[in-house]
Amino acid sequence: QYPIDVDAIREDFPILDRQVGGDIETPGEGPDDTRPLVYLDNAATSQTPKPVVESIVDYYYGYNSNVHRGIHHLSQEASVAYEAAHDRVAEFIGAEGREEIVFTKNTTEALNLVAYAWGLAELGPGDTVVLTEMEHHASLVTWQQIAKKTGASVEYIRVDDDGRLDMEHAAELIDDSTAMVSSVHVSNTLGTVVPVSDLADLAHEHDAYVFVDGAQSVPTRPVDVGEIDADFLAFSGHKMLGPTGIGVLYGKEHILEAMQPYLYGGEMIRSVTYEDSTWEDLPWKFEAGTPVIAQGIALHAAVDYLDEIGMDRVQEHEELLAEYAYDRLSEFDDVEIYGPPGDDRGGLVAFNLDGVHAHDLSSILNDHGVAIRAGDHCTQPLHDKLGVAASTRASFYVYNEKSEIDALVDAVDDARQLFA
Numbered sequence: 272q273y274p275i276d277v278d279a280i281r282e283d284f285p286i287l288d289r290q291v292g293g294d295i296e297t298p299g300e301g302p303d304d305t306r307p308l309v310y311l312d313n314a315a316t317s318q319t320p321k322p323v324v325e326s327i328v329d330y331y332y333g334y335n336s337n338v339h340r341g342i343h344h345l346s347q348e349a350s351v352a353y354e355a356a357h358d359r360v361a362e363f364i365g366a367e368g369r370e371e372i373v374f375t376k377n378t379t380e381a382l383n384l385v386a387y388a389w390g391l392a393e394l395g396p397g398d399t400v401v402l403t404e405m406e407h408h409a410s411l412v413t414w415q416q417i418a419k420k421t422g423a424s425v426e427y428i429r430v431d432d433d434g435r436l437d438m439e440h441a442a443e444l445i446d447d448s449t450a451m452v453s454s455v456h457v458s459n460t461l462g463t464v465v466p467v468s469d470l471a472d473l474a475h476e477h478d479a480y481v482f483v484d485g486a487q488s489v490p491t492r493p494v495d496v497g498e499i500d501a502d503f504l505a506f507s508g509h510k511m512l513g514p515t516g517i518g519v520l521y522g523k524e525h526i527l528e529a530m531q532p533y534l535y536g537g538e539m540i541r542s543v544t545y546e547d548s549t550w551e552d553l554p555w556k557f558e559a560g561t562p563v564i565a566q567g568i569a570l571h572a573a574v575d576y577l578d579e580i581g582m583d584r585v586q587e588h589e590e591l592l593a594e595y596a597y598d599r600l601s602e603f604d605d606v607e608i609y610g611p612p613g614d615d616r617g618g619l620v621a622f623n624l625d626g627v628h629a630h631d632l633s634s635i636l637n638d639h640g641v642a643i644r645a646g647d648h649c650t651q652p653l654h655d656k657l658g659v660a661a662s663t664r665a666s667f668y669v670y671n672e673k674s675e676i677d678a679l680v681d682a683v684d685d686a687r688q689l690f691a
């Protein structure tokens with residue numbers, strides 16, 4: 272019934288066999304009221320399959336070494352693997368090559384890199400940065416603060432009542448004063464899929480750059496930076512079966528070439544005198560200090576794992592589960608779901624149960640073994656706009672199945688009875 276072999280995939284994730292609910296001081300040894308884990312918090316972070324974990328173990332057991340510095344054999348092996356990871360990521364998102372792929376700590380750092388290395392130098396009074404009302408804080412706060420530092424202004428494209436981006440408003444806001452359009456590709460709160468190619472067209476009509484926040488899209492659907500014509504795109508390894516501690520900034524080579532680094536140190540230099548320094552070639556110019564070596568090698572393994580499944584099928588599976596969850600939760604007239612209809616969204620559903628705070632609901636779901644997120648999902652302004660302090664969010668990935676959504680719905684129903 273699924274486009275992917277969920278049972279086979281689940282074999283690669285031992286954590287999914289966990290019992291939860293016992294004493295958190297002694298994981299797995301709790302009292303007998305533990306329950307099977309139902310992990311539905313994938314937009315916060317995904318789980319990590321055996322091949323990815325094994326790639327890290329292989330590295331530390333077999334060829335751990337610093338890169339780009341040593342002449343010795345291990346350093347050369349590690350350098351080759353680290354550079355190959357850049358090549359693989361470039362291929363995965365349709366970039367020209369490793370020169371356009373900078374490894375960072377996460378999506379947040381990638382956005383800050385461009386905001387500081389480009390924004391601080393290029394933005395000034397009279398310039399506008401156009402965002403959407405559903406931006407994640409990684410983008411919204413970053414551009415908001417860089418605008419304050421430079422005298423530029425920030426404007427927000429409206430989200431309409433059913434959670435879609437108001438593209439007519441986008442066309443009004445994006446004009447010759449616009450220097451940057453920065454937008455989420457798939458909202459981590461509403462599940463909205465933003466037409467980022469259309470935003471790129473609007474931005475380029477006015478000689479503005481477009482930055483696509485791909486943190487929720489690159490892991491869950493095919494993304495091709497050439498098709499979008501993105502000038503920048505960012506995403507995180509931990510949301511796509513990879514480890515924490517690695518993110519990716521994609522940037523068009525000629526744009527990155529023209530940018531000055533904002534983090535200085537080893538690795539990123541070509542020559543240093545007491546008077547001045549020159550920079551390494553791309554992408555190393557933007558990777559100061561000892562880089563995220565093991566994480567990069569593991570991201571390579573995560574990309575291979577996802578490509579083996581096929582990103583078209585990943586997207587199809589996500590959308591199938593999102594629509595099922597949307598329809599099941601819609602059975603309750605006291606549940607409010609945020610965002611577009613179930614057949615027009617990415618793989619997540621944020622909702623509230625009337626009269627019950629999201630934290631209380633998530634606590635009850637946790638008692639049932641169901642792991643979801645409750646809060647503002649780093650989109651506080653969006654929650655203000657929705658008129659709620661917080662929401663409960665279920666988010667799905669390649670190892671989830673309908674029975675887990677049924678467990679979520681049963682737990683929500685129990686909460687309804689409890690608070691009735």
Ligand SMILES: Cc1ncc(COP(=O)(O)O)c(CN[C@@H](CS)C(=O)O)c1O
Binds near residue numbers: 377378380649
């Ligand atoms: C659309 C979007 N944009 C940026 C980020 C930040 O990713 P980092 O790896 O934390 O830097 C995230 C991560 N959103 C997680 C943690 S807040 C969520 O629970 O929704 C995101 O979803």
